[in-house]
Amino acid sequence: xxxxxxxxxxxxxxxxxxxxxxxxxxxxxxxxxxxxxxxxxxxxxxxxxxxxxxxxxxxxxxxxxxxxxxxxxxxxxxxxxxxxxxxxxxxxxxxxxxxxxxxxxxxxxxxxxxxxxxxxxxxxxxxxxxxxxxxxxxxxxxxxxxxxxxxxxxxxxxxxxxxxxxxxxxxxxxxxxxxxxxxxxxxxxxxxxxxxxxxxxxxxxxxxxxxxxxxxxxxxxxxxxxxxxxxxxxxxxxxxxxxxxxxxxxxxxxxxxxxxxxxxxxxxxxxxxxxxxxxxxxxxxxxxxxxxxxxxxxxxxxxxxxxxxxxxxxxxxxxxxxxxxxxxxxxxxxxxxxxxxxxxxxxxxxxxxxxxxxxxxxxxxxxxxxxxxxxxxxxxxxxxxxxxxxxxxxxxxxxxxxxxxxxxxx
Amino acid sequence: xxxxxxxxxxxxxxxxxxxxxxxxxxxxxxxxxxxxxxxxxxxxxxxxxxxxxxxxxxxxxxxxxxxxxxxxxxxxxxxxxxxxxxxxxxxxxxxxxxxxxxxxxxxxxxxxxxxxxxxxxxxxxxxxxxxxxxxxxxxxxxxxxxxxxxxxxxxxxxxxxxxxxxxxxxxxxxxxxxxxxxxxxxxxxxxxxxxxxxxxxxxxxxxxxxxxxxxxxxxxxxxxxxxxxxxxxxxxxxxxxxxxxxxxxxxxxxxxxxxxxxxxxxxxxxxxxxxxxxxxxxxxxxxxxxxxxxxxxxxxxxxxxxxxxxxxxxxxxxxxxxxxxxxxxxxxxxxxxxxxxxxxxxxxxxxxxxxxxxxxxxxxxxxxxxxxxxxxxxxxxxxxxxxxxxxxxxxxxxxxxxxxxxxxxx
Numbered sequence: 001x002x003x004x005x006x007x008x009x010x011x012x013x014x015x016x017x018x019x020x021x022x023x024x025x026x027x028x029x030x031x032x033x034x035x036x037x038x039x040x041x042x043x044x045x046x047x048x049x050x051x052x053x054x055x056x057x058x059x060x061x062x063x064x065x066x067x068x069x070x071x072x073x074x075x076x077x078x079x080x081x082x083x084x085x086x087x088x089x090x091x092x093x094x095x096x097x098x099x100x101x102x103x104x105x106x107x108x109x110x111x112x113x114x115x116x117x118x119x120x121x122x123x124x125x126x127x128x129x130x131x132x133x134x135x136x137x138x139x140x141x142x143x144x145x146x147x148x149x150x151x152x153x154x155x156x157x158x159x160x161x162x163x164x165x166x167x168x169x170x171x172x173x174x175x176x177x178x179x180x181x182x183x184x185x186x187x188x189x190x191x192x193x194x195x196x197x198x199x200x201x202x203x204x205x206x207x208x209x210x211x212x213x214x215x216x217x218x219x220x221x222x223x224x225x226x227x228x229x230x231x232x233x234x235x236x237x238x239x240x241x242x243x244x245x246x247x248x249x250x251x252x253x254x255x256x257x258x259x260x261x262x263x264x265x266x267x268x269x270x271x272x273x274x275x276x277x278x279x280x281x282x283x284x285x286x287x288x289x290x291x292x293x294x295x296x297x298x299x300x301x302x303x304x305x306x307x308x309x310x311x312x313x314x315x316x317x318x319x320x321x322x323x324x325x326x327x328x329x330x331x332x333x334x335x336x337x338x339x340x341x342x343x344x345x346x347x348x349x350x351x352x353x354x355x356x357x358x359x360x361x362x363x364x365x366x367x368x369x370x371x372x373x374x375x376x377x378x379x380x381x382x383x384x385x386x387x388x389x390x391x392x393x394x395x396x397x398x399x400x401x402x403x404x405x406x407x408x409x410x
Numbered sequence: 411x412x413x414x415x416x417x418x419x420x421x422x423x424x425x426x427x428x429x430x431x432x433x434x435x436x437x438x439x440x441x442x443x444x445x446x447x448x449x450x451x452x453x454x455x456x457x458x459x460x461x462x463x464x465x466x467x468x469x470x471x472x473x474x475x476x477x478x479x480x481x482x483x484x485x486x487x488x489x490x491x492x493x494x495x496x497x498x499x500x501x502x503x504x505x506x507x508x509x510x511x512x513x514x515x516x517x518x519x520x521x522x523x524x525x526x527x528x529x530x531x532x533x534x535x536x537x538x539x540x541x542x543x544x545x546x547x548x549x550x551x552x553x554x555x556x557x558x559x560x561x562x563x564x565x566x567x568x569x570x571x572x573x574x575x576x577x578x579x580x581x582x583x584x585x586x587x588x589x590x591x592x593x594x595x596x597x598x599x600x601x602x603x604x605x606x607x608x609x610x611x612x613x614x615x616x617x618x619x620x621x622x623x624x625x626x627x628x629x630x631x632x633x634x635x636x637x638x639x640x641x642x643x644x645x646x647x648x649x650x651x652x653x654x655x656x657x658x659x660x661x662x663x664x665x666x667x668x669x670x671x672x673x674x675x676x677x678x679x680x681x682x683x684x685x686x687x688x689x690x691x692x693x694x695x696x697x698x699x700x701x702x703x704x705x706x707x708x709x710x711x712x713x714x715x716x717x718x719x720x721x722x723x724x725x726x727x728x729x730x731x732x733x734x735x736x737x738x739x740x741x742x743x744x745x746x747x748x749x750x751x752x753x754x755x756x757x758x759x760x761x762x763x764x765x766x767x768x769x770x771x772x773x774x775x776x777x778x779x780x781x782x783x784x785x786x787x788x789x790x791x792x793x794x795x796x797x798x799x800x801x802x803x804x805x806x807x808x809x810x811x812x813x814x815x816x817x818x819x820x
Contacts, residue, residue: 016463016466016467019467050486053426053486053490054489054490054493056426057426057429057430057490057491057493057494057497058493058494058496058497059497060497061493061496061497062492062493062496062503064503065489065490065492065493065496065503065504066489066493067489068485068486068488068489068492068504068506069485069486069489069490069493071485072482072483072485072486073482075478075479075481075482075485076460076463076478076479076482078478079464079475079476079477079478079479080463080464080467080475080479081467082472082475082478083464083467083468083471083472083475083476083479084467084468086468086471086472086475087467087468087469087470087471093472093474093475094475094478096478096508096553096554098506098508099552099553142509143506143509144506
């Protein structure tokens with residue numbers, strides 16, 4: 001008998017009417033002969049309300065007590081969904097995070113360590129639908145621990161892996177993973193399949209469908225995910241280890257990602273000698289700042305070079321301050337910053353085997369006179385840093401050039 | 411080092427500002443050298459909101475899932491109070507009901523079975539203020555269980571008894587136990603001491619200061635209680651096993667209780683033979699109806715008698731139906747009911763040793779031509795059933811006659 005995990009987000013749990021339609025979907029899966037575990041978020045807005053209460057209670061609050069407060073939201077929806085299912089004649093019960101999920105690490109941002117699945121396994125075999133509050137577990141010292149915002153996705157994947165589920169279905173506000181942001185390209189197309197790696201790149205650069213951690217976990221556990229609309233009865237997107245069937249034939253590029261959360265810093269006239277880059281980057285890393293694209297270009301025979309990198313836009317002034325403090329040590333000429341930049345990326349497993357794809361990308365951008373501030377590449381992604389004002393144009397051009405527009409799809 | 415439990419109700423926990431003033435009181439007790447446990451209710455209105463959600467989810471909901479939902483309210487306030495205390499520099503942490511309180515019996519209305527106090531005891535000895543959500547524990551099968559509405563008082567007393575606290579202070583909307591309802595008698599006086607038995611009688615007949623179960627538990631555990639205002643810094647009322655000091659000299663009557671929740675049923679012409687009363691009462695008890703005052707008076711030499719008793723007003727029509735169904739069996743002439751009755755009682759440990767007190771009560775009522783429908787007495791209480799329209803007058807007269815008015819107090 002197939003075993004599936006169904007995960008519902010806060011919008012799907014916002015109020016009894018919506019909980020009732022969630023229950024109807026759960027019943028359908030149970031009646032279709034599946035063993036069903038359901039992982040739920042708190043009602044939309046509830047976690048924000050609880051976080052706000054914590055902030056008011058004490059500016060610097062203890063994360064352990066924060067966990068006690070915010071974990072309550074999912075407890076409520078789990079109980080409500082279990083009783084709604086029972087009211088519809090489904091054999092269901094709730095299990096609490098502290099009865100099942102062992103978490104470790106920092107309170108308020110814990111990691112799932114293990115899922116104690118024996119009771120749950122027995123319940124599932126007896127035909128009981130198990131309803132579990134997402135986002136939480138119990139720490140080594142027996143206290144409530146939460147997994148960080150959006151942690152219900154990770155709970156669902158960890159529970160699915162721990163209980164050896166065949167699949168984990170994530171019901172959400174969007175009905176799947178798209179080739180790009182449909183607000184930028186109305187002809188964006190829903191993907192029927194995407195690989196874990198592609199999903200990580202698409203999520204990491206802006207497609208906020210799933211918590212990135214949960215995708216990484218599913219990839220390690222080889223657990224197929226499916227992203228579906230919580231509100232409409234539409235096919236979703238499967239997130240898988242290897243593309244299969246018709247998808248093996250798909251365009252080499254899965255999608256175009258757009259990310260406005262970038263700011264560029266350039267140091268000119270940096271001494272062109274070993275260790276310079278490290279001298280700049282080490283203090284930034286120490287300050288907890290994550291750098292993304294890094295370009296280091298020496299001007300031949302001058303002994304000096306330019307160093308460019310990007311940081312999240314919110315960290316720009318902090319990063320500038322760190323570098324200014326080290327001006328003497330580093331010895332740069334000028335410190336330039338620009339927060340009107342954006343990153344456009346092509347993502348797809350095909351990039352690995354086809355260097356022509358990167359070349360085509362640069363051609364398309366060059367045709368439109370779009371200037372590149374920096375470029376970075378990985379096995380399945382090529383990114384270019386451009387002016388933010390040119391981002392939408394770039395995304396539309398690339399989407400079309402790589403054959404992703406809806407009408408042109410195979 | 412004295413160990414005390416402080417219990418705060420929902421009104422005291424309604425919002426961060428109020429939680430802050432609760433924290434200030436807790437800090438004061440901790441700084442005065444006490445080991446302090448705090449038991450908290452949910453924010454005022456929160457439990458009602460959660461109960462309403464359960465009702466909407468399923469008309470006949472599973473009490474186990476109900477417990478999961480409603481237990482969340484106290485979890486939130488416990489976490490918030492712990493972090494507020496920490497923010498004020500007090501060493502504090504929360505403990506959850508499922509970490510401490512073993513409960514048994516019916517979900518939604520469970521009883522406290524035991525308090526696992528080892529961790530708590532250690533924390534208290536180390537100077538940590540322990541904050542515990544009231545109203546909940548964990549059942550034998552490891553699931554959340556709640557203690558029934560108002561159960562936080564019972565939690566507080568059970569935890570105080572389990573941890574061998576010296577005292578349990580109940581902070582509430584009223585600032586103590588009064589000689590009678592101040593809305594009826596503005597000159598009602600706050601008692602400095604009252605015995606457990608008196609408190610049970612005063613609570614049972616209408617003085618809704620404390621959950622009755624919690625008083626019974628404190629009496630069995632010989633745990634002194636104190637009722638105090640959560641909002642003003644006033645002396646409260648001590649609830650004790652034996653009156654002491656100046657209170658030993660107090661008037662023989664502790665207070666006058668008024669109860670409007672009464673309805674009278676009279677069966678006339680009931681055969682005057684053994685077993686008749688049982689024949690009436692047994693089916694009512696089977697139907698779950700609790701009878702209060704029962705008067706059975708035979709008219710000599712007629713072979714027939716009248717039977718009068720009271721039931722809670724909301725149960726009147728159900729009780730009438732049960733009796734009408736048995737008319738043949740019982741063989742009464744007429745079935746009369748009256749829901750415009752009320753019960754006035756004098757309560758005090760002195761009644762035990764002084765039969766003159768009951769006599770004085772009847773004198774006072776007779777002077778004002780107040781007709782008595784029924785009378786019942788216990789060791790520490792004498793009650794009379796009168797017309798509801800005469801209740802306020804009766805309470806005022808008795809309050810004054812027994813020397814309870816504020817200006818006349820010793």
